[in-house]
Structures are given as structure tokens and as C-alpha cells.
Amino acid sequence: MMSLKKTENIFVLGIFLAVIGAVAAGILAWVAEITKEPIAKMELAKTNKALMAVLPDFTNEPSKDKFVIKSDDKEKYDIVFYGAKKDGKLIAVAGQSRTMKGYSGLIESMVGLDADGKIRSVVITKQNETPGLGTVVCGRKRVVTIFDLFGGGKKVDTSKLPPNAILDQFDGHSATQKDGWSLPWKVKKDGGNINFITGATISSRAVTDVVYRIAHTYIAKRKEILKGLGAGGDDK
Amino acid sequence: MKSVVYEFTKGLWKENPVIVLLLGMCPTLAVTSNATNGLGMGLATMFVLLGSNIVISLMRNIVPQKIRIPCYIVVIATFVTVVELFMKAYAPPTLYNALGIFIPLIVVNCIVLGRAEAFASKNTVFMSFLDGFGMGLGFTLSLVALGGVREFLTSGSLFEVKIITCWTTEFMLTNGAPGAFIVLGFFIAIMNGLNIRKAKKNGEIYVPPAALDCRHCHICDLGKVED
Numbered sequence: 001m002m003s004l005k006k007t008e009n010i011f012v013l014g015i016f017l018a019v020i021g022a023v024a025a026g027i028l029a030w031v032a033e034i035t036k037e038p039i040a041k042m043e044l045a046k047t048n049k050a051l052m053a054v055l056p057d058f059t060n061e062p063s064k065d066k067f068v069i070k071s072d073d074k075e076k077y078d079i080v081f082y083g084a085k086k087d088g089k090l091i092a093v094a095g096q097s098r099t100m101k102g103y104s105g106l107i108e109s110m111v112g113l114d115a116d117g118k119i120r121s122v123v124i125t126k127q128n129e130t131p132g133l134g135t136v137v138c139g140r141k142r143v144v145t146i147f148d149l150f151g152g153g154k155k156v157d158t159s160k161l162p163p164n165a166i167l168d169q170f171d172g173h174s175a176t177q178k179d180g181w182s183l184p185w186k187v188k189k190d191g192g193n194i195n196f197i198t199g200a201t202i203s204s205r206a207v208t209d210v211v212y213r214i215a216h217t218y219i220a221k222r223k224e225i226l227k228g229l230g231a232g233g234d235d236k
Numbered sequence: 237m238k239s240v241v242y243e244f245t246k247g248l249w250k251e252n253p254v255i256v257l258l259l260g261m262c263p264t265l266a267v268t269s270n271a272t273n274g275l276g277m278g279l280a281t282m283f284v285l286l287g288s289n290i291v292i293s294l295m296r297n298i299v300p301q302k303i304r305i306p307c308y309i310v311v312i313a314t315f316v317t318v319v320e321l322f323m324k325a326y327a328p329p330t331l332y333n334a335l336g337i338f339i340p341l342i343v344v345n346c347i348v349l350g351r352a353e354a355f356a357s358k359n360t361v362f363m364s365f366l367d368g369f370g371m372g373l374g375f376t377l378s379l380v381a382l383g384g385v386r387e388f389l390t391s392g393s394l395f396e397v398k399i400i401t402c403w404t405t406e407f408m409l410t411n412g413a414p415g416a417f418i419v420l421g422f423f424i425a426i427m428n429g430l431n432i433r434k435a436k437k438n439g440e441i442y443v444p445p446a447a448l449d450c451r452h453c454h455i456c457d458l459g460k461v462e463d
Binding site: 004005006007008012013016017020021024027028031032035038039041042045046126128131132143144145146147148149 | 269297298299300301302303306307310311313314317318321322324325326329333336393396397398399401406408411412
């Protein structure tokens, strides 16, 4: 063994490294195998949490009831629509898509829509914006105070989403001419109707962009989407 | 048994990896915007440090001198990937998202490779375990302290629980990278101040521990002929 430590034979060195690498690969393959299921579960739980936040009470599993619309614009990000059904009847859909126009690139959003295309609520599921600026646009964070932990704090309604001035302004709007907002939706700085956060115009723009894309696609391809989600009894 | 205690406790204060050794600055400054992230990062690094120290100490008599660094890196990278997979599967999604790229970057954290080269490759498994545990704990505690101070100065909260409830506007300086440097600077100043005072009381002049000197780490001597 002493000779192994001092060896300079390049073949021995190569074989040694190969053995170490093989052992490491074996261990990693095993760990990847045993964590595969929990990771998939975690991802599903994340999607489900976002779906619960934007959809009304449903009895099916929207994460399994999905329909993908291939995006036709430049960014080529698909929009995934999830259908929420109650007793077999489609009551609302949620659209999920992403944009790369955020200040740090990717912003992924989940938008809940009523069957006629009105936005119920918007959540951001993935973002990497600047803390304090972009996160003001994207974040819905419930502040936990020390009083909440030890009792005595104000009762917080946990069934509602924490408020966010930028994301909440989309509620009740739909991407149609009748709505009053000029199409396509733009932030006020660009001559549109959407409020934005000063200092986080790019994040505001990106959020507006992705939300509009989802809402607009739903209006434009409504029949196709409803059919894809298997909506029974709706205007086929 | 003094040395056993010493090997464990040196990482906590005397050779604290963050505040005295100033190793692993990248994760230190980047993720400690709140105490929770600091704790998560610290625990992940501690696990890697423990694992790599033990395995490298086990292999210390058979690893050829010429290729020891690549071997150490493979061992460390394996542990880091294991940590990453487990965090992805079981850690809260917010924590995993906040730590993001810094989990895979533990591979290049100087503390891990530094302890492997400077300690684990020369000491017994038990000693290496203690060294890794102490260093990891020291790293975790410093990160939690740094994150806690920064979080408190930013929004008056600790571990994402608001302590001062009327503090609604966030103070962004300490939340960003400049604030990280400033707070760390204060930490180092306090640490040095305490050490100098202690030395003065004993009538000595404070010198940083010799083991921290650059000359005691032989990573730079790789190309040179080993004796």
C-alpha cells in the first residue's frame, strides 16, 4: 500500500481515479433512485399549492387534468391549463406559463380564471427578482409576527392570499375589448392601464406580459382549451 | 485528552472558518439575508464537511499523493450532490429556492477542501470527524449570527418572524451584498478586538493562530516534488 501512495505510474493513477469515480457514481445513482419519488412528490405539491391558491374549491385533481397550448409568440413558452371541476363540471381553469423578461430572467406565474375568462387571482410560482424591488411586484408573503406565535395577535384569514397591490389589480379583469383595459395590457409607463412599482418597471412589465399572455390565450382559444380539459356541457 | 477537546472547539471560536479564517465567503455573503437561510446553508455545509472529512481520512493512506486533490474533489462533489438531492426532496421549497445555486457550489467551498487537505489527510478518522463537526458547527453558527443580524436590521424579524411588529418598510442596505460586507466587517472587528484585549490582559501581543497562515496550507505546492 505504501507504494500506492508514492506511485507515479500514470496508469495506476488513472485506474485509481476511475475506481473512485465509479464508486461515487454508484452511490449517486442509488441516492438519485431513492430520492426520485419524494422529489416528484415535492414538485407536485408545489403545483398543487399554487392551484389551490388561485382556484375555487374543486373535487378533481387539476394537476392531472391539464391541457398544453403551444405558444405561438417569440418566447415559445407553452401555457399549461389546469381544469378545476366540481362534481364533474368545469368551474374554473388555471393557466401556468413563464417569461424570460424579468429583471433576472425567469418569472413563472399561475393565473386562475373563471370559465368566462375573468381573472380570479394571480400568483408567481418562480422568480428571482431583486429583493425589495422586484419581489414587491412578485411576492405574496404573509408576515408572521412574534405575537402570532405566542397568541394575542390579530386573527389572520389564512384562506385568502396575502395581498399584493400589483398582482391583485388583475383580479376581475379579462383580456377582452369590453373590459376597459386597452389590449394588449401594458404598464402605465408604456401607455397602458396597469399600475407598476417605481424602480421595478421591468418586473412589473414581465408580470403583466405573462399574465396577459395566459388570459389572452384563454380568450382566444377557449373552445379548444375547454374541449382539451373535457368540459362537459359547456358551449361546444 | 486536551487535544480532542481542542480539535472540536477550535472551529467554534479560535479558528472559526467564517470570522477568523475568512474561508467560504461566497455562500457566507450571498445566502445570509436571513437567519433561516444561514441555518440551512450551514447545516448543508456541515454535512458535507463531516462526510468528506471521514471518507478522506479513511483513504488517507492509499490515495496517491499526485492525484489527491482530484480524489478529494470527487468525494466532496459526491457528498454535495447527495445533499442537494435530499434537500430537493425533503427541505421546504422556499429554503431550497433561496439557497439555489449555492448548494452545488459547496463543492468549491474553501472550507471543505481546506479541511480535507490541511487536516483530514493527516489525521485519524475520529479526529477528522471532530474537526469537521467543530468547523461545520462554527460555520453554521457564524452564518446564523450573520443572517440574524442582517435580517433584524433589514426588517426587524428573526427566522422570518417579526419581532418589531410596527417595522413595515424594509431597510434594503443590510439585505443586499454591500450590507453583507459591512456586517461581516463588524463581526471581524469585534472578534479581533476581543482577542487583542484578551492577549493584552495576559501581557502578550496578539498573533493570529499559526495554522491560519497561508504557508501552512500546501495546496499551492502541488507542482513541486513531494519528499
